[in-house]
Structures are given as C-alpha cells and as structure tokens.
Amino acid sequence: MAQLRAHGIRAHLPTGFEGRIFRHNAEGPERSHAVAHFATFALPTEVGDFGGGAVTLMRDTDIFAVLFEYGPESLGTPLFAHEGIPKELSPEHFAPHVLRRGLKGQAGTQWFFTENGRPFTLYIVLGSYARRRALVSVVNRLLAQLAVEVSVQPAPAGPGWN
Amino acid sequence: MVAVCVVLGAVVALLAVLVAGLLRSHADILKALHDLGAGVGDPLDGSGHQGHAGVHGAGSRPAPVTFTMGPPLPPDRDASSAPAIAGVTPTGDALAVSPAGSSGFTLLAFLSTGCASCAGFWDAFRRPADLGLPMGARLVVVTKGPDREIPGEVAALAGPGLSVVMSSDAWTDYEVPGSPFFVLIDGDAGRRIGEGVANHFDQVAELVRRADIDATAFGAGTRADRTVAMDGPERESDNDSVLRQAGILPGDPSLYPTSLEDLYGPPDARMPLSRTGLGQAS
Numbered sequence: 257m258a259q260l261r262a263h264g265i266r267a268h269l270p271t272g273f274e275g276r277i278f279r280h281n282a283e284g285p286e287r288s289h290a291v292a293h294f295a296t297f298a299l300p301t302e303v304g305d306f307g308g309g310a311v312t313l314m315r316d317t318d319i320f321a322v323l324f325e326y327g328p329e330s331l332g333t334p335l336f337a338h339e340g341i342p343k344e345l346s347p348e349h350f351a352p353h354v355l356r357r358g359l360k361g362q363a364g365t366q367w368f369f370t371e372n373g374r375p376f377t378l379y380i381v382l383g384s385y386a387r388r389r390a391l392v393s394v395v396n397r398l399l400a401q402l403a404v405e406v407s408v409q410p411a412p413a414g415p416g417w418n
Numbered sequence: 419m420v421a422v423c424v425v426l427g428a429v430v431a432l433l434a435v436l437v438a439g440l441l442r443s444h445a446d447i448l449k450a451l452h453d454l455g456a457g458v459g460d461p462l463d464g465s466g467h468q469g470h471a472g473v474h475g476a477g478s479r480p481a482p483v484t485f486t487m488g489p490p491l492p493p494d495r496d497a498s499s500a501p502a503i504a505g506v507t508p509t510g511d512a513l514a515v516s517p518a519g520s521s522g523f524t525l526l527a528f529l530s531t532g533c534a535s536c537a538g539f540w541d542a543f544r545r546p547a548d549l550g551l552p553m554g555a556r557l558v559v560v561t562k563g564p565d566r567e568i569p570g571e572v573a574a575l576a577g578p579g580l581s582v583v584m585s586s587d588a589w590t591d592y593e594v595p596g597s598p599f600f601v602l603i604d605g606d607a608g609r610r611i612g613e614g615v616a617n618h619f620d621q622v623a624e625l626v627r628r629a630d631i632d633a634t635a636f637g638a639g640t641r642a643d644r645t646v647a648m649d650g651p652e653r654e655s656d657n658d659s660v661l662r663q664a665g666i667l668p669g670d671p672s673l674y675p676t677s678l679e680d681l682y683g684p685p686d687a688r689m690p691l692s693r694t695g696l697g698q699a700s
Contacts, residue, residue: 258502258503258514258516260504260512260513260514261512262506262510262511263511263512269502269504269514271502271519272516272519273514273519274502274514274516274519274520275512275513275514276511276513276514277511277512278511279511297521298521298522302579
C-alpha cells in the first residue's frame, strides 16, 4: 500500500491508486493551499485542480478524487460547516449532474467540510454511473485512509491564491 | 661453472619451497571448504573421497549454499511484479505511481544526478516530443529519495513536465542494480515485460516501440485475458488458430527446435539482452 504525505495531507493508497499532493507556486504575498489528486488510472503530468485533462481519460471502472483546500477566509462560513472528511459514501450520493464537466456515463459528488481548522472540498468522479455501486466501495476504501493534519503554514499575509 | 650450478640450485630450492607453500595453502583452503560443507565430490556419494577428512566424520555431506542478491522480495512479489512507487517530487510534493494499475505502457527510468552516463538521459528527457515513445506510453523518472539525492540537483536536471519520483524504496522494490536502469511495465497485463540498461535513449525507445507493436499485433492484453478464461481443448484450439494465422502449420520445423540456434537464431544475430528484455550497455 503506497503512502503519500505532503502539505498536511496523508493518504494510504489502496492497490491500483495513484496520487499526487501538491501546492501551486505562490507569488508575492499570496498563499497557495494543498491540492490532492487520486486516481485509478495514470495521472497525466498536468491536471487541472478539478480533473481537467484527466477525467476524459477515465475508463468505466475508474475513479478520480480531488481534495482541494480553500483559504482560511472560508473558515466558519456555512458552506464549510460540516466537520471532517466524509468517510462513508453511498451510491445515492453520486449523480451525473454534479460533474463539473459533464461527460457521458460519468457521475460525481462534491462535499465541503472543515477538518483540523482547514476548509476543504472533496470532489469525486466515477467512470460509470451504472457501475456506481461497485465503485463506491472502492472510493470508501480510499476515504478511510485519508487524513488532514493541522496546518503548519504561517498566518496569511495577503489574499489567498486558490 | 660451479657458481652457475650453485645459483641454479638455490633457485630450484627456492621454487620448491614456494610450490610446497602453495600446496599447503591449497590444502588448507580445501579443508576449510570441506568443513563448511562444500567439499569436493558427489554430495550424494558417501563412498568417494568425501567425508573422510572432515570434522563431521564419514557421514557428513555438503550442505546446499543459497546465494541471494539484494534484500529478499516480499512473498507476494516476483521478478515480474510491478509494485506502486511512492515518494516525493524534487519540489517537495508527494507523488505515487501505480504502473500495474494503469492502461498502456509505463517506462520507469532509474537515474541519478551523479552518474555520468545518466546525463544524456536527463538531457533527452528535456525534449519529450523527440523521445520517440509510442502514443500512450508514459515516462516516469525514479531517483533515490531525499536521503540519498539532493532535491535541488534533481530539480535542476529534470525538465518541465517530467514526472520525477524520489524514492529509495522503489530502487529496492524493482531490484535496481545501478543507474541508469530502465523498466518497462505493461499496465494491461499488470507486470514488468522488460528491464535493463542502455547507452542512449534511442535504444530504449526502439524496444518500447517493438513491445507496443507486439501488443497491438497480437492483442497481448486482450489475448491474455481471453486465454486465462480458457482451458483444455478450447485453449489448445485457440493456440492452433493463432499459429495458423501466423503461417505456422502442423509439421512446421519451427515447432520442433533442436538447438538454441533454432530458437534464437545465430549467436551474432541475437539482440544483446540484459536480464529480461532491454538492450545492454556496451
């Protein structure tokens, strides 16, 4: 089981998953925040934050997941009121209309939450809406092994980047 | 004349002493080997000159000596398995690659910043469009981890857009003997299909292209999937069909090789191989 850890995110990847945890380069006083991509297919070198350039490569049996951190200004807002990463999703949580980019046959789900004082969104795409029951169990295996640590970044000196 | 005879006599005596010393040393080595269980003679033949001088007595027999290269592999792995690679990038991000879980080919290039023969590869990877890899094949450079390599140096050598994982564990998992070293993985088959060293990336790219052509021509992935599900007469019939399509009919001499040349061609026409597949540096 491959283990990834960077920028305050830890993941033990189930067999078959690839992953990348990164931060955009910040310029000047701006701050960038963590982004994590997980996929059951070969992640291209350049992938948009929410899967641009990757979701078009998905097979029916594939999964793509994003953990995207927002700036501290989002803390305490109603959107991020939910505490903790969703760990147990069900097939009913996935729908084609949730996709940021509607691709035929695919389905997605998106959650906003706060964990350890850090606001995140979790966005997951399934390669096939029809296979969602089988794929969701794999998604839950991934989510069970995800953890967000307390941020060690210094206090923001300017506007957030993400 | 007398002086010459004296000198010759002294030389002969000196040589005799040296020979006696060598024989004594040889006898000591043989005795030590015998005591360790690696004696001379048929290990199954207790009646030969085996065991009569050893400390274990006449019944002692040589014990098998097991040689291993590198750390032992976990029980769920073998020489063709392609485990996931997890590490960090030169910029401090985390990256995990699962070559056996993805479709298509993944070429792992195990490189170092310090090896002179790696420099040409680092340079070639700065021009990905000129690499000549088949469409869909991806290249991942694997260096040792930050404990063995300086991330800044790796970052300076790696071109933009190049996937680089720094992971010492990956070098152990793939039993990499040194750099440069390449491993080709067929994601559809979920296993390593070739590995070795090369002087120039053109050599590696050519072998990847051949593997791609083979996979396309013979439908390697789909055929493997299909034959796994078949057994007995059905599988035999499928094999016959594939052979017929290739022009190999019953009675074809190629079905009855009598020598290595029949299988691999003349020695000078064989491709230089290293380990299981890729070309070898010379």
